[in-house]
Amino acid sequence: MSATMQQTASARPTPPPPAAATRRRRVRRAARSTGFYGFATALAVLFLSPLVWSSVRSVTGGQATGGEGTYGTKNYERLADYGEGLLVYLWNSVAVSALTVAGTLVVAVLAGYAFARYEFPGKNLLFLSALAILMIPHPTILVPLYQLFGYVGLQNSLVGLSLVLVMFQLPFALFMMRNAFEALPKELEESALMDGCTSFGALRRVLLRAVLPSMITVGLFAFLASWNEFIAPLIFLSDGAKFTLPVALVSLRSGEFGSVDLGALQAGIVVTAIPCVLIFLLLQRHYMRGFMSGALKG
Numbered sequence: 001m002s003a004t005m006q007q008t009a010s011a012r013p014t015p016p017p018p019a020a021a022t023r024r025r026r027v028r029r030a031a032r033s034t035g036f037y038g039f040a041t042a043l044a045v046l047f048l049s050p051l052v053w054s055s056v057r058s059v060t061g062g063q064a065t066g067g068e069g070t071y072g073t074k075n076y077e078r079l080a081d082y083g084e085g086l087l088v089y090l091w092n093s094v095a096v097s098a099l100t101v102a103g104t105l106v107v108a109v110l111a112g113y114a115f116a117r118y119e120f121p122g123k124n125l126l127f128l129s130a131l132a133i134l135m136i137p138h139p140t141i142l143v144p145l146y147q148l149f150g151y152v153g154l155q156n157s158l159v160g161l162s163l164v165l166v167m168f169q170l171p172f173a174l175f176m177m178r179n180a181f182e183a184l185p186k187e188l189e190e191s192a193l194m195d196g197c198t199s200f201g202a203l204r205r206v207l208l209r210a211v212l213p214s215m216i217t218v219g220l221f222a223f224l225a226s227w228n229e230f231i232a233p234l235i236f237l238s239d240g241a242k243f244t245l246p247v248a249l250v251s252l253r254s255g256e257f258g259s260v261d262l263g264a265l266q267a268g269i270v271v272t273a274i275p276c277v278l279i280f281l282l283l284q285r286h287y288m289r290g291f292m293s294g295a296l297k298g
Helices: 002-011 018-059 074-080 086-117 123-135 138-152 158-182 186-194 199-210 212-228 231-236 245-254 262-295
Strands: none
Touching (some): 018 074, 018 262, 074 086, 074 262, 086 123, 086 158, 086 212, 158 212, 158 231, 186 199, 199 212, 212 262, 231 245, 245 262
16 A cells, blocks of 8 residues: 555656746746737837838928938928918917817816716716717718807807817716716815815815826827817818818818829828827826726726
């Protein structure tokens, strides 16, 4: 019996030494990390290659150099002098984006706070009605809105265009802000009320700081959507001096007698993309925090 047990024990595989097991775990961990970073790098190259190509093409070629040297800025010079001028189109885009971001944040913060903290008749129905805008294709409601704005004098107006873009951003913004306020403990607000603050004072002095990442996320989404919007400005703006940058670039692409200035168009793409890239890089940390805290609740 004892001999059989000894043979069985000797037949069992000897467990590897701790150093070998640790080494294998490190190899597996390194392989997973290499695969992850390799995949992420491939995605980054895939998404950045069009922008890099446009940047290179905007300063190279005969249209950019005029036959002089290897690199030149003639594409940007023609872009700056096109139509009403590049600065006019940039100012229009900045104005529309700023009004859209401000309007979206004001409405979404106040409405999100009300939906998260107050009970009133029809609360859930009103919230679902706001979210229902997501299910309606935006181009289908632009023509009725254009006719409605004609009665109130907001056609061909940057303010009217901003109001339309605010409406498009409200469902997502309202969802994010309501969830952000619901994620906060009610004790924060109650302590502020006990110290003598009103509901609006507690919101302004305490709660806004706590939901700042979600506000940055909402503002970033509103900026990117309004900065790159094309269909709504094309319908609501008829004066060339009020065109935003995307509409101006399409007019540049059409050209005169069907001609296309590809060099200036590439320069316009670079000018349009730079603010989006810079703002996202500056706010990406807050964007991720706000998106995770606001989107996962509920």
